[in-house]
Amino acid sequence: MINIYVGNLPWGSSEDDLRAAFEAYGEVSSAKIITDRESGRSRGFGFVEMPDKGSAEAAIQALNETDFQGRNLRVNEARPREDRPRGPRQF
Template identity: 45%
Template sequence: MSVYVGNLSYEVTSEDLSDVFSEYGTIKRIHVPTDRETGRMRGFAFVEMEQESEEAAAIEALDGAEWMDRVIRVNPAKPRTDKPRYNRR
């Protein structure tokens, strides 16, 4: 399972997320998507933790919390769906 973290400040780094989520358990992976054209963070991230119970504790504690002047959303991540990719011209 993975945790979706949304409504993040564009200034947030993987290290910032690690600092916050490590309070709830061992982090396996953090993915911070960036815009392909600008390289800028897209305002959300995914955090995968060692145990599902750790992810549940992080969701319970952090969903709706104010962090870096934003109210963040923390939910179980939905499985990725394969959308058709269109060639952009």
């Protein structure tokens, strides 16, 4: 399973829009737009999961820096959460 980060999403995009864009390149397991916990509004990025590595790589190559509903997407393979520092840094 390949997890793909999709950034610079238009505020009005739906998860169905996101899924449709990636389904042109292969099977999509899930498409999720991250929303603000308080307001419920889109935070402008999301994640798409594709089971096939080849399809995922093709989608990343084809969709990165392309126009999607008026904004240029930033698309790359998502890094696992463990790679990110957690909470305030301890010095």
